Amino acid sequence: MRCGTLTYHLLFLLLLSALVAVPAAAQDETGNSCIDCHTDLDGKLAAPAMTMTEDVHYRRGLFCQDCHGGNPERGFAEGDPELAHSRRYDWRGAPKAIDIPEFCTRCHANVNYMKQYNPSLRVDQLLEYRSSRHGELLAEGDENVAQCVSCHGVHGILSVSDSRSPVHRANIPATCGACHADKALMKPYSLPTDQLAKYSSSVHGVLLLERGDAAAPACNDCHGNHGATPPGLNSIANACGECHALNRDLFNKSPHKKAFAEMELGECTTCHGHHDVTKTGDFMIGTGDKSICIDCHEDGEAGFEAAGAMKAQLDSLKNILASAEELLERAEQGGVDVESGRFDLQQARNVLIKARGAIHSFDPESFTKVTETGITEAGIVMEIGEAALHDLWLRQVGLAITIPLILLVALALYWKIRRIESPKH
Ligand code: HEC
Ligand code: HEC
Ligand code: HEC
Ligand code: HEC
Numbered sequence: 219m220r221c222g223t224l225t226y227h228l229l230f231l232l233l234l235s236a237l238v239a240v241p242a243a244a245q246d247e248t249g250n251s252c253i254d255c256h257t258d259l260d261g262k263l264a265a266p267a268m269t270m271t272e273d274v275h276y277r278r279g280l281f282c283q284d285c286h287g288g289n290p291e292r293g294f295a296e297g298d299p300e301l302a303h304s305r306r307y308d309w310r311g312a313p314k315a316i317d318i319p320e321f322c323t324r325c326h327a328n329v330n331y332m333k334q335y336n337p338s339l340r341v342d343q344l345l346e347y348r349s350s351r352h353g354e355l356l357a358e359g360d361e362n363v364a365q366c367v368s369c370h371g372v373h374g375i376l377s378v379s380d381s382r383s384p385v386h387r388a389n390i391p392a393t394c395g396a397c398h399a400d401k402a403l404m405k406p407y408s409l410p411t412d413q414l415a416k417y418s419s420s421v422h423g424v425l426l427l428e429r430g431d432a433a434a435p436a437c438n439d440c441h442g443n444h445g446a447t448p449p450g451l452n453s454i455a456n457a458c459g460e461c462h463a464l465n466r467d468l469f470n471k472s473p474h475k476k477a478f479a480e481m482e483l484g485e486c487t488t489c490h491g492h493h494d495v496t497k498t499g500d501f502m503i504g505t506g507d508k509s510i511c512i513d514c515h516e517d518g519e520a521g522f523e524a525a526g527a528m529k530a531q532l533d534s535l536k537n538i539l540a541s542a543e544e545l546l547e548r549a550e551q552g553g554v555d556v557e558s559g560r561f562d563l564q565q566a567r568n569v570l571i572k573a574r575g576a577i578h579s580f581d582p583e584s585f586t587k588v589t590e591t592g593i594t595e596a597g598i599v600m601e602i603g604e605a606a607l608h609d610l611w612l613r614q615v616g617l618a619i620t621i622p623l624i625l626l627v628a629l630a631l632y633w634k635i636r637r638i639e640s641p642k643h
């Protein structure tokens with residue numbers, strides 16, 4: 219009997235401690251069995267539950283089961299994963315790389331579903347992805363290529379506007395470069411691995427990566443976000459023209475458009491390069507050693523003549539601008555106000571900038587029309603400068619005449635006073 223009472227007491231104590239212990243442990247629990255159990259696991263199995271707090275999906279109230287399926291209400295208390303990983307609750311498990319695009323776009327290509335969250339978010343990622351080189355090769359079972367998770371990450375996916383996102387503008391070159399600059403990974407494809415290095419030292423790369431100027435293109439501006447393919451040779455002008463619209467329009471109407479297509483030459487890239495676009499200069503045109511025109515046009519050809527004529531026009535504009543500038547400076551040093559001349563000079567300088575774009579017509583006649591407006595404008599500045607210098611000259615001549623006159627008068631007065639003051643003889 220005594221022994222039995224002791225057992226009852228012990229049982230009672232055990233029960234009590236269990237009742238106290240359960241609420242204490244429950245403080246760390248979320249009530250989502252997936253998170254609660256996975257947090258207690260190790261390594262790869264725990265990581266998803268640990269890194270989810272910043273994820274856009276988690277923040278919009280989407281949890282493990284929304285992607286993976288399963289029942290988030292069972293399994294943890296019972297200590298049995300199978301109750302959570304339940305086929306009755308559309309359990310999908312962890313997708314293989316080849317299945318990830320469909321796994322993600324079950325939602326992202328579902329217009330009605332996505333509208334509930336964000337009507338302005340694009341829903342064409344799958345369509346675009348499938349048309350990309352990445353998508354084509356993944357469909358053939360090649361798991362080296364990029365799929366959704368290679369570019370966006372997983373279990374910590376950030377909005378593309380978050381500066382920490384791997385696809386935020388300034389991070390894109392490194393994200394693409396992680397594979398494209400990896401010699402071992404790229405070996406089977408006989409593709410160059412220099413895109414990131416060349417891009418980083420190009421005008422575009424320096425502008426974006428070193429100066430933080432978001433107007434410069436990252437890899438995706440020329441290749442597309444999801445449809446990553448090299449722009450076809452005949453659509454390069456359009457890819458560049460997204461930003462350089464004037465150059466595109468002129469090029470498309472130029473004799474080079476058709477000629478380059480026939481010779482299978484890249485539109486803008488034949489003259490400027492693609493990943494290694496560098497700063498341009500007037501040395502590029504004309505018939506001098508560094509001119510690119512003479513790479514294709516020989517003496518006697520229309521192209522050669524045009525290159526020489528256009529360079530001569532450019533030089534005339536630059537020379538008259540330099541003379542006009544010098545005139546204004548001399549007038550200013552003499553103290554004459556040439557404010558209006560400065561304004562006109564700026565206008566004429568803008569024409570020079572415009573002319574460097576207008577080269578892309580590769581038509582000396584229409585090019586000359588542009589440079590002529592600059593030359594006329596600079597001519598007006600010359601007139602203003604000359605008038606100012608004439609003014610200055612008049613003032614100087616005036617002074618040259620008046621000073622001796624004043625001296626003469628002063629001398630005469632002095633003479634007079636001396637005569638009045640001197641005692642009478
Ligand atoms: C009781 C603990 C427990 C619960 C609850 C649990 N899991 Fe798991 N989970 C595991 C363990 C252990 C593994 C590794 C062994 C396995 O695959 O079953 C695992 C594996 C996984 C995997 C990888 C499977 C694969 O195919 O490689 C995913 C994904 C996963 N769990 C998601 C979930 C989701 C979603 C929930 C909630 C609906 C959930 N888990 C609930 C313990 C749990
Ligand atoms: C936005 C969709 C999404 C959400 C939400 C999500 N996962 Fe995953 N999870 C994936 C994808 C995709 C993979 C496969 C990743 C890969 O192969 O690189 C994966 C893989 C896993 C794996 C296998 C890890 C491995 O390296 O083998 C586990 C375990 C897992 N998820 C658990 C969870 C848990 C737990 C949660 C909730 C805390 C969760 N996931 C939330 C998409 C998601
Ligand atoms: C090669 C890299 C890459 C792959 C693969 C990729 N994305 Fe993207 N994703 C990007 C880039 C880059 C952006 C745009 C960033 C910007 O707009 O500045 C983006 C944007 C997005 C956006 C925001 C809306 C939009 O379309 O602009 C969503 C959603 C998205 N991706 C989902 C996906 C899904 C789903 C997949 C798989 C089918 C996928 N992505 C595959 C690079 C990638
Ligand atoms: C259960 C549905 C669902 C699944 C599956 C899903 N997403 Fe999402 N995703 C959403 C919703 C909803 C949003 C939030 C939209 C918002 O609020 O702007 C979102 C947002 C995003 C964004 C942020 C877009 C932005 O605003 O910049 C990216 C990137 C993204 N998802 C990528 C993925 C990737 C990659 C996968 C697969 C691993 C995936 N998603 C799977 C529903 C889903």
Ligand code: HEC
Pocket residue numbers: 351352355362363364365368369390393394395396397398403404407409437438441443446447448
């Ligand atoms: C996970 C690795 C990986 C990532 C990340 C990745 N790529 Fe790729 N990409 C590849 C592989 C592998 C190929 C296949 C090579 C081929 O085309 O034969 C490829 C092919 C391409 C091609 C086609 C090249 C050709 O001429 O066949 C382009 C263009 C491209 N990627 C651009 C990008 C851009 C832009 C990004 C970033 C937004 C990116 N890639 C991110 C691995 C990756």
Ligand code: HEC
Pocket residue numbers: 391392394395398409410413414417422435436437438439440441448449454484487492493
């Ligand atoms: C200013 C536009 C532009 C930018 C920025 C750009 N590319 Fe390209 N890329 C091109 C063009 C144009 C081609 C096609 C060249 C040809 O076929 O003559 C190309 C070709 C490629 C190819 C095919 C192989 C090769 O090298 O020719 C890959 C891969 C590639 N780019 C990846 C990238 C990556 C990665 C980045 C970012 C680090 C990037 N590109 C940035 C315009 C660009």
Ligand code: HEC
Pocket residue numbers: 421422425433434435436439440454457458459460461462486487490491492495496497498499
């Ligand atoms: C996303 C916008 C964008 C795209 C796409 C783009 N560029 Fe640019 N590019 C810029 C910006 C911004 C600058 C720097 C400002 C400037 O000089 O116009 C620049 C500068 C240049 C320069 C140097 C101009 C100078 O001052 O000497 C050249 C040449 C050039 N780009 C050619 C190209 C070519 C060729 C392509 C296509 C293969 C291209 N760009 C695509 C935005 C772009």
Ligand code: HEC
Pocket residue numbers: 473474477478481483488489502503504510511512513514515519520521522524525528580581582
């Ligand atoms: C990659 C080769 C290449 C380069 C570089 C090149 N051209 Fe051409 N150009 C051609 C071809 C091919 C044609 C068409 C055949 C022809 O008329 O010579 C052409 C035609 C022309 C024409 C029309 C000629 C006519 O018959 O009416 C002019 C003008 C011209 N180019 C000017 C220039 C100038 C100026 C430059 C330097 C800025 C230049 N080209 C650089 C290949 C080139």
Ligand code: HEC
Pocket residue numbers: 455458459462465466467469474485486487488489490498499500501502503510574575576577578
């Ligand atoms: C036949 C050679 C040739 C082709 C093709 C060509 N360019 Fe140029 N580009 C030049 C020359 C020459 C200059 C230098 C002008 C100067 O500084 O005197 C130049 C200058 C530029 C500049 C700097 C001047 C400015 O307009 O701001 C940009 C940007 C540019 N090119 C973009 C492009 C784009 C985009 C394309 C394709 C639509 C293209 N170019 C096609 C020869 C070419």
